[in-house]
Amino acid sequence: MILPVIMAGGTGSRLWPLSRELYPKQFLTVTGEQSMLQQTVARLADIEHTAPVLICNEEHRFIAAEQMRLAGYEHGGIILEPVGRNTAPAIALAALQVVNNVSEGEDPILLVLAADHIIENTSAFQESVQNALPFAQSGQLVTFGIVPTAPETGYGYIKSGEQNGNAYSVSEFVEKPNLMTAETYIAEGGYYWNSGMFLLKASRYLEELEKFAPEMLDVCKRAIAAPSKDQEFVRVDKAIFETCPNDSVDYAVMEKSDDVVVVPMDAGWSDVGSFSALWDVSVKDENKNAINGDVITVDSTNNYIYAENKLVSTVGVDNLVIIETKDAILVAHKDKVQDVKRVVNHLNASERTEAKLHREVYRPWGKYDSIDTGKRDQVKRITVKPGEKLSIQKHHHRSEHWIVVSGTASVLNGDKTILVTENESTYIPLGTIHALENPGKIPLEMIEIQTGSYLGEDDIVRFEDRYGRA
Template sequence: MILPVIMAGGTGSRLWPLSRELYPKQFLTVTGNESMLQQTVARLSKIEHSAPVLICNEEHRFIAAEQMRLGGYEHGGIILEPVGRNTAPAIALAALQAGKNASDGEDPILLVLAADHIIENEKAFTASIEKALPFAENGQLVTFGIVPTAPETGYGYIKSGNKVNDAFSVSEFVEKPDLSTAEAYMESGNYFWNSGMFLFKASRYLEELAKFAPDILDVCKRAIATPSQDFEFVRVDKGIFATCPDNSVDYTVMEKSQDVVVVPMDAGWSDVGSFSALWEISVKDENQNAIKGDVITVNSNNNYIYAQNKLVSTVGVDNLVIIETKDAILVAHKDKVQDVKSVVEQLKSTGRSECKVHREVYRPWGMYDSIDHGKRDHVKRITVKPGEKLSIQKHHHRSEHWIVVSGTASVLNGDKTILVTENESTYIPLGTIHALENPGKIPLEMIEIQTGSYLGEDDIVRFEDRYGRV
């Protein structure tokens, strides 16, 4: 049985400001009506498989779980990486956990996928996996090579060797080339783009990892030896896992193993690594503009324009990327979008929050939108999902005024619990233990006005929390 392993990590730098450190691109809806994570799970529907395992950052856990729930997709657990250590350790954790959960004598075949890829031809995707399955069942390690459509300099390449039925032996893995080298690769017909997707038995991956990187395997074994189960999340030992080398699966295993084959895949694949790549796969108007949101264009061509909150209008501009979000605007030439990460680096170096979070921030109980900031005040619009509850907490530096816009709030305020409904309000004095819950059947919408000397999100003392955040 195939066990999909979906790697849902990322830093959110290449598609900033749409993506952020706490909301990377796999959670974005860039094509269709579902996020890239949801699309990754949905395209498995034609393959016989067990419930997929997700691997994600500790800080992304609730977003990943909520998107799976909203999409109606089951999963076999979400393994949380306490710190990022690249793909080789991440896959090792999944392989070790899969071995623990397997029935006696079963050796799961792991289909390793990234959560932030777009694949337009799902039939071709499924066909490539079916062709790869006999090789994996035979103990070989399969990587999927994308049939190149252009001399792309942003991808690594795989040089194919001898043909073996529906696959090729691997002659070599090569790094991202310059343009002239990429053009030579295209002309030769012997090179594929390196997709970062794999198929192999869990045991075979661990055997090869033990051969080429026993230190990684040892750390991962110890880190997941006694995992803690928190709802649907599998937590590994942070102190142990932090000592693991930071290496990719390609560098650690695939480039060194003598048992690797590459199966071609011609499925309209993109890793959406930049806004220019996003423009390529988007639906365009008669002037080759890819538009999302409230946009008016005049004499403008070949642009990618995304308007999240405001009307965006252009006159006489070509080959631009224009991104408008509630708290940031990006204007870049399409040929320079690889440098967007430099903006993110500047934001980080100056300690600005725009590199990390959106104005809208998602929480396991719902979300909040930071409407306005002052030196001693902060206004939020808070949405609490039906049946959900924020932690029992207090603040040392701020008081809060809550105004219910719609729905009903059950409010713990000191030693009293009261119901607050539409057009009603309550006041939480500084230092008072309090909690907010939505006991109703519709979302609770409310305005929170914070006042005080310090308004940071870290001014929270939690006493009880149903989401394990105490």
């Protein structure tokens, strides 16, 4: 039986301002009606498999869990990385967790996938997985090589060797080449893009890791030896895991093992590493514009235009990326989009929140949208899902006015609990212990007006929280 392991970490800084540190690209809906994470799970539909295990950043746990729930997908647990240590330790944590939880004698075959890839041809993807299965069952480590469509310089390559049925031995793993070298690879043939997807027995991966990176395996074993469980989340020991070497699975294992084979995959694959890659896989109009949202184009061609909140109009422009979100606008030449991460670097250096957060922020209980901000005031639109509750908390520097727009709020305000319904309001004085809950069957919509000397999100003292944040 195949057990999918879906790696949902990373920040996707080259897709800013759509992607943010706390809402990265794997959770975005950029093609179709599902997020990239949801699409990754959906393409497993015709493959016989158990519920997938997810690996993600601690700060993304509620987004990952909520997207799985909304799509109706079960999972076998969400492993939380306290710090990022690249793909080799992440896969090791998953393999160890799986081996520890299966019945004696079972040796699951892990299908390791990234949550931020787009695959247009699901049938071809599934066929490649089936082609790879006998090799993984025999104990070999299978990597999937993407049949190249162009001399791409943004991907590493795998040089294939001797053919054995549907697989090839691996002659060499090649780092990202320059254009001339990439053109040589395409002309020669036998080279594949390195997809970062794998099929392998959990035990075999751990054996090879023991051989080539024993220190890494030891740290991972100790970090997950006694995992703490919080709802559906599996937490590893942070202090131990921080000492883990930072290496990719290719460098730690695949490039060193003699038991690696590559299975070709021709499935319309893209890692969507830039807006130009996103333009490549998007539906386009007659002028080769890829458009999302409220957009009017006049004499404009070859553009990627995304309008989240406002009307975006273009006249006589070509080969641009234009991204409009509630709090940021990006205009870039499509040939320069690899440098978008430099904008993110500037934002981080200036400690600006636009690198980390969207104006609309998702929480396990719902979401809030920061509508307006002044020096001593801030206005938020808050949505609380039915049956959910914010933490019992207080603030040292601000007071709050709550106005219910629709639904019913159960409000703890000091030593009293009151119900506040549509068109009613309540006031939370500075320093007062309070909590907000939606006891109803429909979403609670309300306006929060904050006033005070400091309005940052870190001015929260939590006393009790059902989501483990106290």
